[in-house]
Amino acid sequence: MAGVRQFDEDTMLEDALALFWSRGVAATSMVDLANATGVQRGSLYNAYGDREAIFLRAYDRYAERFLESARASLTGDDAGHMLRRLFDSVIDSMFAGETARGCLTTRTAGDGSLASQPIRERIRHMLGDFIAIVTEALSRPGVPEQLTLEPAQAAELVVTFTRGLAVMERVYGDRDALLRSAGSLISAIAPDAKRP
Amino acid sequence: MAGVRQFDEDTMLEDALALFWSRGVAATSMVDLANATGVQRGSLYNAYGDREAIFLRAYDRYAERFLESARASLTGDDAGHMLRRLFDSVIDSMFAGETARGCLTTRTAGDGSLASQPIRERIRHMLGDFIAIVTEALSRPGVPEQLTLEPAQAAELVVTFTRGLAVMERVYGDRDALLRSAGSLISAIAPDAKRP
DNA sequence: GTCATTTTTGACATGAGTGTCAATAACCAT
DNA sequence: ATGGTTATTGACACTCATGTCAAAAATGAC
Numbered sequence: 010m011a012g013v014r015q016f017d018e019d020t021m022l023e024d025a026l027a028l029f030w031s032r033g034v035a036a037t038s039m040v041d042l043a044n045a046t047g048v049q050r051g052s053l054y055n056a057y058g059d060r061e062a063i064f065l066r067a068y069d070r071y072a073e074r075f076l077e078s079a080r081a082s083l084t085g086d087d088a089g090h091m092l093r094r095l096f097d098s099v100i101d102s103m104f105a106g107e108t109a110r111g112c113l114t115t116r117t118a119g120d121g122s123l124a125s126q127p128i129r130e131r132i133r134h135m136l137g138d139f140i141a142i143v144t145e146a147l148s149r150p151g152v153p154e155q156l157t158l159e160p161a162q163a164a165e166l167v168v169t170f171t172r173g174l175a176v177m178e179r180v181y182g183d184r185d186a187l188l189r190s191a192g193s194l195i196s197a198i199a200p201d202a203k204r205p
Numbered sequence: 206m207a208g209v210r211q212f213d214e215d216t217m218l219e220d221a222l223a224l225f226w227s228r229g230v231a232a233t234s235m236v237d238l239a240n241a242t243g244v245q246r247g248s249l250y251n252a253y254g255d256r257e258a259i260f261l262r263a264y265d266r267y268a269e270r271f272l273e274s275a276r277a278s279l280t281g282d283d284a285g286h287m288l289r290r291l292f293d294s295v296i297d298s299m300f301a302g303e304t305a306r307g308c309l310t311t312r313t314a315g316d317g318s319l320a321s322q323p324i325r326e327r328i329r330h331m332l333g334d335f336i337a338i339v340t341e342a343l344s345r346p347g348v349p350e351q352l353t354l355e356p357a358q359a360a361e362l363v364v365t366f367t368r369g370l371a372v373m374e375r376v377y378g379d380r381d382a383l384l385r386s387a388g389s390l391i392s393a394i395a396p397d398a399k400r401p
Numbered sequence: 402g403t404c405a406t407t408t409t410t411g412a413c414a415t416g417a418g419t420g421t422c423a424a425t426a427a428c429c430a431t
Numbered sequence: 432a433t434g435g436t437t438a439t440t441g442a443c444a445c446t447c448a449t450g451t452c453a454a455a456a457a458t459g460a461c
Contacts, residue, residue, distance in 0.1 A: 032317075119375065120316065123376065129376070132376055157393050158392060169369040170366055173365040174369075175372070176368035176372060180319065180325070190362060
């Protein structure tokens, strides 16, 4: 095994993720990636084949963190608290970067990138996991009684709604408005939740 | 006024709208537009200046129809019926074409096209109108009592949720799933609505 | 130390899209 | 019908991005 990779794959993927996230997949070229990561275009082609392969690896990191942070916010057995923490975390993630970056999943879905089967698969997989995580949390003993919907339906509603929030973030970029909307949804599905 | 336009602006914009809607703005080039409309590229540049100008005109038609159809579905004073008809109409619109085209507003928002100020303006305007229309309907005498939220909050929730549905359409293309999700939202905000 | 292997690098060929322009054609008003 | 105005058309120049390749450089294995 000679001729060793000169760049650190980890930092390169981290830079790539940051770029994809802030610019959108479709608008990010190999030249952009080369500039942002400091790795030559040719090296990227040699190592990964094409842009999509790089994106998929970057997206895997994104999805893993996103889901992990969702899981982390869904502790306990108080529906209102769980949902509030979940939405806070999702909305925080949209505004975390230097420039508001929104939700990478939603951006990619609206991007035209779904034309690629592998990308579509990843996104479906990630959303499926997301729904499963929320469903599990809302199914815990004592929680369904706090809800106006069955846990599975509520979870699908919540996840679909987060997609809507992501779109609204793109259009208005107004964090407080998103928090208010999320609050409305929480009141509607967990009516006894204490207001924040 | 001599040298008269050889193409019919109305049919040309109609064709352009169909193309933008089915392919997405960002993925539609002037060459595509020329092919789809039968109008030469040069003529389009001469008549409109650039692609964005054509899009804005096509989008105006789209928005007008979308809002008109929303208005039409929000008659009466039964919250459940109104919302069900509204969501049916929104979802129908996504699946109306030969190929499912989703929601042009949401696609454009996820497209990178928001970088253009005029496009962003139009989309904000259209969503603002949409929220206003729903708010008016939910504020009619007798309706607020049927809701678990204030009319304005419910309207914002509904509109944000339609954006989420549009994203889910892109990802899964499953019409029935969208209808089910919409049903869940309706039960959560208008609990006494009869099930369909 | 030499070899074999792999990466790096810069260059090249290609294709797609944009925007402009001059020449040509069409047409209305007078 | 003639002139002035506007639209059409095809060509051109330019930019940007992709993907490939051969030469050069680097390094672990022997």
